[in-house]
Amino acid sequence: MSRTGVSPDSPIGVRKTREGLTGPAAAMRILLPLPIILPLVAAGISMCLFRRPALQRVLGAAVMVAVVVASIVLLLQVDTHGVAVTQVGGWPAPTGITLVADLFSAIMLVVGAVMVLVVLLYAIGQPGTSETSPWFHPIYLVLAAGVAICFLTGDLFNLFVAFEVMLSASFVLITLGGTKDQVRTGMTYVVISIVASTFFLTAIGLVYAATGTVNMADLAGRLADLPDSVRSALGLLLLVVFGVKDAIFPLFFWLPDSYPTAPSPVTAIFAGLLTKVGVYAIIRTQTLLFPDDGNGTLLLVLAGATMVVGVLGAIAQDDIKRILSFHIVSQIGYMIMGLGLFTVAGLAGAILYTVHHIVVKTSLFLVGGLVEHLGGTGLLRRLGGMARRAPLVGALFLLPALSLAGLPPFSGFVAKLALIQAGMAVDAWLIVGVSLVVSALTLFSMTKIWGGVFWGAPEEPVLTAQPSEGRLRAPSLMVGATVTLVAISLGIALAAGPAYDLSRRAAGDLMAPAVYVEAVLGS
Amino acid sequence: MIVVTALAVGALYALGTYLLLQRQLTRIVIGLALMAHGANLLLLLAGGRAGRPPFVGGGDGGPVADPLPQALALTAIVITFGVTSFLLALAYRSWVIDRDDEVEDDVEDRRIARLAHRREKDS
Numbered sequence: 001m002s003r004t005g006v007s008p009d010s011p012i013g014v015r016k017t018r019e020g021l022t023g024p025a026a027a028m029r030i031l032l033p034l035p036i037i038l039p040l041v042a043a044g045i046s047m048c049l050f051r052r053p054a055l056q057r058v059l060g061a062a063v064m065v066a067v068v069v070a071s072i073v074l075l076l077q078v079d080t081h082g083v084a085v086t087q088v089g090g091w092p093a094p095t096g097i098t099l100v101a102d103l104f105s106a107i108m109l110v111v112g113a114v115m116v117l118v119v120l121l122y123a124i125g126q127p128g129t130s131e132t133s134p135w136f137h138p139i140y141l142v143l144a145a146g147v148a149i150c151f152l153t154g155d156l157f158n159l160f161v162a163f164e165v166m167l168s169a170s171f172v173l174i175t176l177g178g179t180k181d182q183v184r185t186g187m188t189y190v191v192i193s194i195v196a197s198t199f200f201l202t203a204i205g206l207v208y209a210a211t212g213t214v215n216m217a218d219l220a221g222r223l224a225d226l227p228d229s230v231r232s233a234l235g236l237l238l239l240v241v242f243g244v245k246d247a248i249f250p251l252f253f254w255l256p257d258s259y260p261t262a263p264s265p266v267t268a269i270f271a272g273l274l275t276k277v278g279v280y281a282i283i284r285t286q287t288l289l290f291p292d293d294g295n296g297t298l299l300l301v302l303a304g305a306t307m308v309v310g311v312l313g314a315i316a317q318d319d320i321k322r323i324l325s326f327h328i329v330s331q332i333g334y335m336i337m338g339l340g341l342f343t344v345a346g347l348a349g350a351i352l353y354t355v356h357h358i359v360v361k362t363s364l365f366l367v368g369g370l371v372e373h374l375g376g377t378g379l380l381r382r383l384g385g386m387a388r389r390a391p392l393v394g395a396l397f398l399l400p401a402l403s404l405a406g407l408p409p410f411s412g413f414v415a416k417l418a419l420i421q422a423g424m425a426v427d428a429w430l431i432v433g434v435s436l437v438v439s440a441l442t443l444f445s446m447t448k449i450w451g452g453v454f455w456g457a458p459e460e461p462v463l464t465a466q467p468s469e470g471r472l473r474a475p476s477l478m479v480g481a482t483v484t485l486v487a488i489s490l491g492i493a494l495a496a497g498p499a500y501d502l503s504r505r506a507a508g509d510l511m512a513p514a515v516y517v518e519a520v521l522g523s
Numbered sequence: 524m525i526v527v528t529a530l531a532v533g534a535l536y537a538l539g540t541y542l543l544l545q546r547q548l549t550r551i552v553i554g555l556a557l558m559a560h561g562a563n564l565l566l567l568l569a570g571g572r573a574g575r576p577p578f579v580g581g582g583d584g585g586p587v588a589d590p591l592p593q594a595l596a597l598t599a600i601v602i603t604f605g606v607t608s609f610l611l612a613l614a615y616r617s618w619v620i621d622r623d624d625e626v627e628d629d630v631e632d633r634r635i636a637r638l639a640h641r642r643e644k645d646s
Contacts, residue, residue, distance in 0.1 A: 157595055157598075160599075161598060161602070164602045164606070168602075168605060168606060168609070171606075171609055172609070175613060175616075178616055180620050180621070183613060183616050183617050183620060184617075184626075184627050185629070186613060187548060187613060187614075187617065187626050188626065188629065190606075190609070190610055190613065191543075191551055191555070191610075191626075194555050194606055194610070195543065195555070195558075197602075197606075198555070198558045198559055198562050201559075201562040201563075201565075201566070201599055202561075202562050202565060204566070204595070205562060205565040205566040205568070205569045205592075206565070206569070208566070208569040208570075208591075208592060208595075209568070209569035214591075214595075253629075256631070257629040257630060257631065322630075
């Protein structure tokens, strides 16, 4: 019996409830659960509407618009009033179910909600994909809810549940077509995810055995009292768990194999969001729970290896989605690099990089979907000359591709500049050098796609019944969704100053976990 | 009692890991289920010694059992149940397509194997 302060006979929860009836706390009680409840309820309704696809589409889009609005309001609230906390059910922390949004979670929530909305529109616009399945919309909304819980939960076990909600939805989405390839890669993906989840559960069991709590704010204090060896073992176990989820070296092997077989919108949202939820979890646990464990060097080594292996893998590929999937791995390295520096500037760079990467990567996969839609294949050797026949798609690829490589004046340049400056400030020359070399290799691999898809002629005869002459046209909703994302990415570059300031404030909060702890537990 | 449970946890993890490394999906599913059982048992173990039921006004004297790990284990069991059913459905789908539930090598592995094979023939 290590859990203290709660006896089963005492009427707990009354105090907190009374406090929460007025003022900003009351607003938070409603606002904080909204991004979770709205998609979940809508998923239920949507499932009942399986005979009415038009209604499902309207419902899904409307709910996601509402979630985007709620997330933006939440971000503004958190930015002005500080960390927002609510105890679901009125039981005070650390007993109750804590929802908490600091600046970092609010930023991730806004970006995530916008991506979910835009990709949903793209999926609706794409003819003949799995979106026509009556189960696509409910499952997709469950995925959105799972991602929202991950960002908002203040409890390690709820983080596990959130991962499961999100992953279960992703299992269904990735195998929804039921084709041979999808089943083959789906198996790998599902088994790897479950193994990681079992490890997560093991880690939670051990953490509870050692500290007697799973509330993260409470853990922050109690873990500090543990012997160093126990604490670092727990920290490394959690690092392995989240390392599998977000595909850092050497646990990345499942990602480039499983993502490309899913339909384009599904791959796009997976690429944009799912691995980044893992990054969020790593940053949250390492800064809040294990801040003084000296994992910085280990993280930097992992970051460098992830960058190099990912980009080399990408160079060896011949399929546009497989190239982009390997780049996800490579880019994760940059985010871990920012964390590994363990400075406010480094974390600010990591946050800015994560936001930039989510937008750019999602838009690149959407463009990849457009290319497959127009050319009938994603294989570079069977594509060619698309710059002339579909110039808009060419432009839509070029802008995020250059941004991914980190060329000025795009968002990737801003984010990489922030990371590299942070690295130079602490004399981490090796990782700075590695990241610069990897940037150059990224550019090389992007030019490979450009040369294969948009210039020249196909090396092998095209097998599909595509017209070999004349302009190609894609459905306007697909193009519209992609244009929106590319515009957002350019917007990040234009608003680089305010965006960096926001990331820096979020990073400052992460590096001073006492604020978070006090907001959750009360002083 | 705690030692026995701890040994059981270890045995479940070991068996689960062994089955996980097999190629048939059915064995992998059983392996995952065993590992999940191990994890659930570990959660119970994390709650410390057994005690009287943690109800309000439930009897007198004696230490109360820690209810939280039990709640956690219950949640985890439900999740494992759902995910295992999905895996079984996937194994069945694989069997319908292929008459086989073997987990195949990924594209990259097959490509490397092909290249190695070709090089061997050339030399």
